[in-house]
Amino acid sequence: MKHRRQLLIMAPWLGLGLAAAGPLQAAPSSREDQPEASPQWLKVRASLFGQRPITPATPEQLQLDAPVRAEDAAVVPIAVRSRLPTTGDQRLEKLWLLIDNNPSPVAAVFTLAPGSGQADIETRVRIDEYTHVRAVAQMSDGRLLMATRWLKASGGCSAPPGKDPAAAQASLGRMRLKVEGEPQPGKPVLAQLMVSHPNSSGLAMDQLTRHYIPAHFVRRIDITYAGQPVLSADLDISISENPNLRFWFVPQGAGELKAEVVDNQDLQFRSSLQLQPARAL
Template sequence: MTQPFIKLTLLAALLAGAAHAADPVPNPLTDSPTWDTLRVDVVGDAPIGDASAILTIDAPYRANDAATVPVHLTQSDPSVRISGATIVIDENPAPVAAVLGFSDAMSPLDFELRVRVNQYSNVRVIADTPEGPAMTGRFVKASGGCSAPASRDPEVALQGMGMMKLRSFTPEAQMSTARREAQIMVRHPNYSGLQRDQITQLFIPAHFIDHMEVWQGDELLFTMDGGISISENPVFRFSYADNGAPALTVRATDTEGNSFVQELRKAAEG
């Protein structure tokens, strides 16, 4: 390889890196006629502030899997109390994916969940703040998430329904602090009503977790009221202030009237 070619290659790499660093947020919210019709139903006539200064939303510009799109909420201004958040996916058949409630122990907010995205859409997070609702979000390119085939045969999926698992991600170096990072996984098919049985080709009726609570001892950490846009086998990763309780308790119900309660012992995985 000649020296001039090497220099040109290095220059191109440097220019590409500089251009990337200067880019604005790669997938900001876009204009949406759909949101214009949804807005009043979701938040009423109340003015909506800009949450981008207090809350950062990470979601892929182009999703690897439309049925499990990660949406990560990170609070960038801890001085503002965020007591809840509504996740809205404009172009989904049921746009309100989840309504979340957060206790003081969840502040500053660091929370991730996985959603279905049915077609190219804005994914909005409307935060509840003392000053009223404030919104930010990302535009996500994905399609078919709500009708994507389930990963398991319905009979097998229903057999394990309600099983839960807790993982802790707090490094040993941080174990002396009261802040913890955890992940809760819930086994549930969360059928959207738009998926077909791969054998009969009939639509599988909607059947999903509609309410969930996570507690540490007698202290509520967060709640989730969900719809068909929450992914199969829901996963929630979050940080919280540990009050010393030895376990997290998860209580959930689904649209078929089933109730699930499980106590998950805390454990550090370093």
């Protein structure tokens, strides 16, 4: 229980008081047909957004793509897709990825720089029990929009690592950064960042020692192009082993696509890719 109580306060932006002294009591689970009545969501909502109104998003504005029932609760693919503008006075500027029933419900907070071209983000997460997953978008005028999806999976946060610990340590911090297709100036380009990292939740037990594996996870990713910000992500234990992030950006000319990663032990890793966008004929 000690390890679980420690993990419940890992996301300092929550301030939910979930790690109070005394035995940890299980909160009532969410019901699929009552997404707004989830007790976990009510706590997260109050902590992050206070009394600000949150409007249900239309599918054209914002939607979540994820399997209804995950094959592997420790590696659940999830995508936030949006057609909200990325430029102008009413652009999308921040996205929260929230998992109600996870020990740390705030899986990720993405901050998008102006002009990213397309506000679609894909990653992989752990799911601890059947839960509502939410994407909350903040517009530059302060409006909040939300898409919600019910997801069936359990045990992902305490699942044993998929890689031998020695091999995981040997490859720690190796990164791959790539783009799809031939980049062209002024047009959105899909990019992918892959990071070799155990992203240990602190809830998984070493099957040999019977001790909990200490939490060790990527907590921050910053993406820039030609020295200008593209995307930043504040992450927590809900992101799967070997974090994988797909995102869009708009190159205006030749430049360096650069990723900087910091984990909760303050280890830093960097990767870059030099691009020379070709103009369409």
